[in-house]
Every structure is written in structure tokens, then in C-alpha cells.
Amino acid sequence: MTPRVLRCALLDDFQDVASGIVDWSPLAGRVSLTAFREHAGSEDELAADLADFDIVVTLRERVPFPASLFARLPKLRLLIASGMRNSVIDYAAARAHGVTVCGTASSSTPPVELTWALLLGLARGLVRENTALREGGPWQSTVGADLHGRVLGLLGLGKIGSRVAEVGRAFGMDVIAWSRNLTDERAAAAGVRRAATKEELLGGSDFVSIHLASNEGTRGLVGAAELALMRPGAYLVNTSRAAIVDQDALLAALTGGAIAGAAVDVFDIEPLPADHPMRTAPRLLATPHLGYVSRDNYRRYYGEAVEDIVAFLAGEPIRRLD
CATH class of the missing domain: 3.40.50.720 (NAD(P)-binding Rossmann-like Domain)
Known part of the structure; x- marks a missing residue:
């Protein structure tokens, strides 16, 4: 048979x-x-x-x-x-x-590479400038943010976070990191400084990039209070998990100009509905969960x-x- x-x-x-x-x-x-x-x-x-x-x-x-x-x-x-x-x-x-x-x-390589694609695109206004050039808009409408000499704060220093740190150092950035279990020894091995608290990292960074697993301890880790600690000229990048950042709080921070901008690859609902506010939020560079693709x-x-x-x-x- x-x-x-x-x-x-x-x-x-x-x-x-x-x-x-x-x-x-x-x-x-x-x-x-x-x-x-x-x-x-x-x-x-x-x-x-x-x-x-x-x-x-x-x-x-x-x-x-x-x-x-x-x-x-x-x-x-x-x-x-x-x-x-x-x-x-x-x-x-x-x-x-x-x-x-x-x-x-x-592989951890694709999300590392996308993190830097988003961070660089955000810092230099690439989407806005490309759109203007193609549509006959103004010639140069943004002033890019520098990376060299700026502080890159990493929430999470695992496989992906460590490799993001390596690239940040190559750009001449001062890299700091924080997670609940991060030690001075582990941070030093990755060539970065350990921030004593999450609040210290958020308040002292020009760019914040998230590289944590989503679990009970990290869900909602970055909410309205945490976003309020960030500098007005700072940028947030999330290629990890949407649940780590309070989505409503992020939308409010972007709409109100509390931070300079954000780049995200992950969302609370995927695929993102056509009418989702993340599709039209100001100061946001967004991609459809391409980190692993x-x-x-x-x-x-x-x-x-x-x-x-x-x-x-x-x-x-x-x-x-x-």
C-alpha cells in the first residue's frame, strides 16, 4: 500500500x-x-x-x-x-x-545589519531626502545627526547587542549598555561601559537601540516615564520586540516631539493594519519586520x-x- x-x-x-x-x-x-x-x-x-x-x-x-x-x-x-x-x-x-x-x-547577522541601516537612515534623514529628490522637492531639507563622538546606548548586550556595539565603536561612538543581569566584566569584554541603571542609559544617550528578548521582565520596559528621560535630540531604534516599548507612549513622544525620532521594525500587530497610527506617525522610520529577512x-x-x-x-x- x-x-x-x-x-x-x-x-x-x-x-x-x-x-x-x-x-x-x-x-x-x-x-x-x-x-x-x-x-x-x-x-x-x-x-x-x-x-x-x-x-x-x-x-x-x-x-x-x-x-x-x-x-x-x-x-x-x-x-x-x-x-x-x-x-x-x-x-x-x-x-x-x-x-x-x-x-x-x-543568524544574528541580519538584525545587526538592519539595526544599522535604520539608525543611519534615521540619523541622516535618508527617506525624506530620497523622497524629495524623486518628487522634485527641496534640495537638502534636513541636517543630519553625527555619530562620531556621540553616545550609543544599548538595552541588551547579548549576541546581537554585542555586534551592534562593535559597529558603533567603529564609527567612533561612545557605547554604553544596560540590562538587569549585565556585569562590568561582560560589558568590558564587549568593549563598552555598563550603565548603572536603565535611567542613566536613557538619559545619557544620543541613540538608544534595543536588543532584549521579550519576556515578563522586559515587556513595557520603555514607557512614557522612560521616554521622558531621553534627550530631545535623541533617537530610539527597536529591532527587537514591540512589546518592550509601550506603543502608545512612543506615538505620543513622536507626535509631541519629545524625542528627535525613532526607527522600528517590530509592531504590536503584524502585519500592520492599513489604518494603524504607526503608518502615519511623524519622526518615524518604519520597516515591516525585516530584521530576519x-x-x-x-x-x-x-x-x-x-x-x-x-x-x-x-x-x-x-x-x-x-
Whole structure:
């Protein structure tokens, strides 16, 4: 008897590249692929879309998999998340419903590079100047902010934060960092100074960049009171997680001119609704969560997803998260 061909869903394949960026032939004849280019707007829609799938490959933490969703997907047997950490999957529910959860490697290089693209674009008004040049607007309408000799404050000094610090030093910036568990020794090893408090870092930096994981200790870490500590000429960059910064407080700070500007790659709702105020906020450079989106990273995600599926079919799952 010929074994049933399993169905695999590739979620949020916005650029329609998942099925072609790596070699899926090891699954030929055993697994069929279906890519979803549109994001499911609700759990009801997602449950309907995935009802007949045995395997799901999801990107980052955009799609929650709570217990209620697992209960509505009786055919699901394997869930693969890009990266080796995912806070929106209910692992206990996955186990209870017989679903194996696996991950993939994820590079810290793309978010480091995007952080600097955003910081530089923000500092030199690149979007505004490019738009003016293309549309026949004024020739030079902004005065750029300098990096050399300025203070770069990093909230978080892990893999990504440390590499952002390295680039900052190359620009001749004075780099300081803070997190709850950061030590003087760890800061010194990264070539930066440790700020004694979060408040000291926010009040003493010309540019603040966030590189923390989202958890109970960091959600809402930067709110109205913290933004009020920043210098009027300072800039905020967030390529980490939206929940770390109070979105309403950030909008108010930008609208009122309390800070010079912000650059963000992450939002409280993704994809961002057409009428979301972040789309029209002043002094804001925004990108649609591109931090992880690069050719090499996608090859890593989907290439290891293939490996995960092959191992699962062999009865020996690898890179398990559950």
C-alpha cells in the first residue's frame, strides 16, 4: 500500500520564496508543499486554512499556537518554528495533542545589519531626502545627526547587542549598555561601559537601540516615564520586540516631539493594519519586520526545516523545542 503523502503548510511566505530558495527534493513523493502568502487574520481563519495539514512551518513569533488552536488541528503532527526559541507556542498543548515541535538555527547577522541601516537612515534623514529628490522637492531639507563622538546606548548586550556595539565603536561612538543581569566584566569584554541603571542609559544617550528578548521582565520596559528621560535630540531604534516599548507612549513622544525620532521594525500587530497610527506617525522610520529577512537566513530556516521533516519521518526528530 502506498503511504499517504503528507501535507505541509508554509506560513507567511510573503515574498513567495520558501519553496524555491532551498532544495525540498528529499521530501519528494512523501510531502507536498502549500505556501500561504497572506497572513491569517484570526484563529478561526488559521484553523480553517490548516485543517488538512500534517506539518506546519511558521516564521518567527508572528503566528500564535495556543491550546485552542492545537485542539482544532487534529491532523497536525509536526510544527516547525524558525529559530530555537518561540514564546507564542503552547508547548504543553502541543504535547497533549501529539504534536512534535522543532526549530531551526537563526543568524544574528541580519538584525545587526538592519539595526544599522535604520539608525543611519534615521540619523541622516535618508527617506525624506530620497523622497524629495524623486518628487522634485527641496534640495537638502534636513541636517543630519553625527555619530562620531556621540553616545550609543544599548538595552541588551547579548549576541546581537554585542555586534551592534562593535559597529558603533567603529564609527567612533561612545557605547554604553544596560540590562538587569549585565556585569562590568561582560560589558568590558564587549568593549563598552555598563550603565548603572536603565535611567542613566536613557538619559545619557544620543541613540538608544534595543536588543532584549521579550519576556515578563522586559515587556513595557520603555514607557512614557522612560521616554521622558531621553534627550530631545535623541533617537530610539527597536529591532527587537514591540512589546518592550509601550506603543502608545512612543506615538505620543513622536507626535509631541519629545524625542528627535525613532526607527522600528517590530509592531504590536503584524502585519500592520492599513489604518494603524504607526503608518502615519511623524519622526518615524518604519520597516515591516525585516530584521530576519535575508537570503542566507531564509536558506538556513527552510533548509533546516527540510532536515527537521526528514528526521521526523524517520522517527528521530531533531532540534526539538517541546
